[in-house]
Amino acid sequence: MPRSKEAAQANLENLHRIFTVPEAPDSTLGSIDRDIAGNVAGFLQTHVVALERKLIEIEQDFSNARVPEEPTFVSDYTEFLTDKLVAQSVNTASPAFIGHMTSAFPYFMLPLSRIMIALNQNLVKVETSKAFTPMERQVLAMIHRLVYDRDDDFYGRWMHDPRHALGAFCSGGTVANITALWAARNRLCGPSGEFRGIAREGLAKALRHLDCAGLAVLVSRRAHYSLGKAVDLLGIGRDNLVAVETDENSRIDLQRLREESRRLQGEGMRVLALVGIGGTTETGNVDPLEAMADFAQELNCHFHVDSAWGGPTLFSRTYRPLLRGIERADSVTIDAHKQLYVPMGAGMVVFKDPETLASIEHHAAYIIRRGSKDLGSHTLEGSRPGMAMLVHAGLSIIGRKGYELLMDGGIERARHFAGMIENHPDFELVTVPELNILTYRYVPAWLQQDLARADAETARRINARLDRIIETIQKRQRAAGNSFVSRTRLALPRYRNEPIIVFRSVLANPLTTDEILASVLEEQVAIAAQPDLAAEFAEIMAALG
């Protein structure tokens, strides 16, 4: 064999090897794999470096835009990965990471994920998913039942019906919300008479057919930003996503909702949908869903509830009533990678009426043929992994009672934390937790008193300075790497509707203890006492005289 042919042959053999030979248990990757399997928490503590490296430094390790010409040994790559990527990740599973909605998940999810990935099913069609298709349909039915509680006959009739779907499994809540509004839009503008429907003729002709100036979606100002994307994508326009004022408890103001709706109608607009929020992202509050359902009925529009976060609260006998009215929604979003404790990449939207999703139905000749049970005919996405298996596992293994404990635990932990904040002289609870999210800020006791007495202009000046301090505290706490709360900017009636920056805490990890919560506050107090921030406070004090 000539030299080059020999080399090509060797390359081919190497290539076959990477597809057929597993990592040896004592290889770098094999041993990391085993470490994680045996002790994720320990692995994360050992490998995820707490101290924040500047992003600009991290970028140096990921700055070559050229795909390497030659192959690399898996062991060399794994070392690079542990040093440069794993070490510089965020320990989202840490019980002191209480700033975002990404938290720990149960151990069994890890080996089950390996099964899911090894099977590499594609849920777009039965030919590449087989049993995964009925399983996903069952998961959607379980979530549907959690929300709408229909009887066995209903689910026997619809769950596996090839021409219908009770919902859509998505990569996340954003696609779920988009799917809901897409279906609502296409249903409102469905075929009638000469008009062949918006799906075929497009939005402009649909508006002419409906004889209106435009479509509008009404939601509180606490809406998730995915709704803005949805109305942009759907051609409705962000101006027509009307952000209604909220009350002191961050719930939609029903009076203002009526006013906005009247205004829109006066302008010749058609209200496509009301969106109620079942756990706002920033404050965890729940809109008055029952009253919104009444109003949606009055307007004869679609009623969507975005309970990406709060939906699983329905598992709790105690707190389910907080979401009263959700069962009247035409569609409901629930994220599994949030409070169903499934790894990232799993959202769902369910529809009250099994006919609704027909408005976005589509087919193709080589897959998702008419009459097939292929789930791809009712989803925004095409090829999709078998994430529903992990939701199925969570629902089966944890059970309703298990999720109830998780939900109750989170809400009670948040109330407890709120109490700790209120009892601390130097903190101010900004929003009271209704579910398991709260916001607060650091305001020294003396300044709280001054603020209470201050006129509007003085308060504005103080709050502007406080904003910068709160932001600095949040960033330094994050950089120190022991604990993490997020921050956001809220406009609340209590603060004259002028936006202020607050700490935001999400209490979803069942392993978060009182000690951890206490230490989060202590650390914030300590940061506030650092010389530059202490000097800022001294200046504020001096300015107040």
Next chain:
Amino acid sequence: MPRSKEAAQANLENLHRIFTVPEAPDSTLGSIDRDIAGNVAGFLQTHVVALERKLIEIEQDFSNARVPEEPTFVSDYTEFLTDKLVAQSVNTASPAFIGHMTSAFPYFMLPLSRIMIALNQNLVKVETSKAFTPMERQVLAMIHRLVYDRDDDFYGRWMHDPRHALGAFCSGGTVANITALWAARNRLCGPSGEFRGIAREGLAKALRHLDCAGLAVLVSRRAHYSLGKAVDLLGIGRDNLVAVETDENSRIDLQRLREESRRLQGEGMRVLALVGIGGTTETGNVDPLEAMADFAQELNCHFHVDSAWGGPTLFSRTYRPLLRGIERADSVTIDAHKQLYVPMGAGMVVFKDPETLASIEHHAAYIIRRGSKDLGSHTLEGSRPGMAMLVHAGLSIIGRKGYELLMDGGIERARHFAGMIENHPDFELVTVPELNILTYRYVPAWLQQDLARADAETARRINARLDRIIETIQKRQRAAGNSFVSRTRLALPRYRNEPIIVFRSVLANPLTTDEILASVLEEQVAIAAQPDLAAEFAEIMAALG
């Protein structure tokens, strides 16, 4: 402690345990996990039952819509899972599974997936992804460079620029295609003068501003069905996705393209985009991208290339010229879970101009703030897993030369298979492979001769009967479970543009051997000889006289 309190305490302890105690290595799940790690292929062969069970029977195991009240032991659940789900999955990794685009992936992807899942990063924002954000930006830059081959300065300037993104990482090619057309639409209808842009004002006002009757997208009739979803979602309407006729090689007919475009302009329509296909889903053909780029320039419209399948062919020095002109596209879709051999759930779209994605930019107060490097500001999806890590691993470990071998191997295997089909007296090659996809059908030698002589009406009658037979053969082969080809319906000039049903074969698995390909054909011959099908052929022969 009273009884109920004791029980509640025990429940809480159980709950903590599932979050903190890993599966014992000798537990059911632990041992499956180890089996898969040590030998996926063996695990799949042992556990995935080849013989097809009827879907309606499988559904029985997934028909309870009620979430179980009580928790289940992980071991019990795992047994259910292996019996009812794993056993009834599709062995997509089998080298005899040559019917769809889902195939095997290298072994190292499995332990790396475990790392990715254990880290549970959320790419929407740096606060929950840290090093994963620069890594994903690097992956997008690598794919950008693969397509556009800009210099180091370009990537140094744009790769990590917080206000820009070279592309979007998506759950799959459908979201990638939607993102491309969304950006194109919003760019065409951007703010100008009084008009504040389609993102804010919506599609109807944008059309008025552009002074046109509607937007249109032109693509060949071989387009992936995701483009239909895209124009529906974007409010453009499916009627305005114009499916242009193809030539004998399933490539867009440039003459017809010009005619359609003239017709649209005559109707006052504005062409938003031309879409070229870099590997059609059904036949693997590549549109004349260079000529389409010229024409897009002439029309002054967006030029998108959907190379979800064929994109990685760019790694091959030999076959890269097949995609000539792709570097002139404004946007390009490439799926990683197809020919980058990454597990399901990874697609990408890259944009020639780093400014394009600004048209869909969005922000929120609590995350993806203005000026942050958060990738969430330029994606359709919100929360997203760290799948980019697996793409990064593939590109690094396999390298350009490794992917070249994979691409060359697939194309050569397809040519070889085409030769086998042509040399077989009882098969007819319907579409010649350009990349690694081909279609063919079973037509006994004598019938091929008759068909060649038949008039249009007779040919139509014969083809209708052949269609049913081909469909039956495909279903029986799938049900037998030894091998799998898919089927589709194609209209080709050679067949008077009347749709016929064909077998479709996708040669992406590097472990597929000549022996396997030969046995696929043998099995089809054997099925065709089964009494009922033999009788069908006898009837056809009799009818022909």
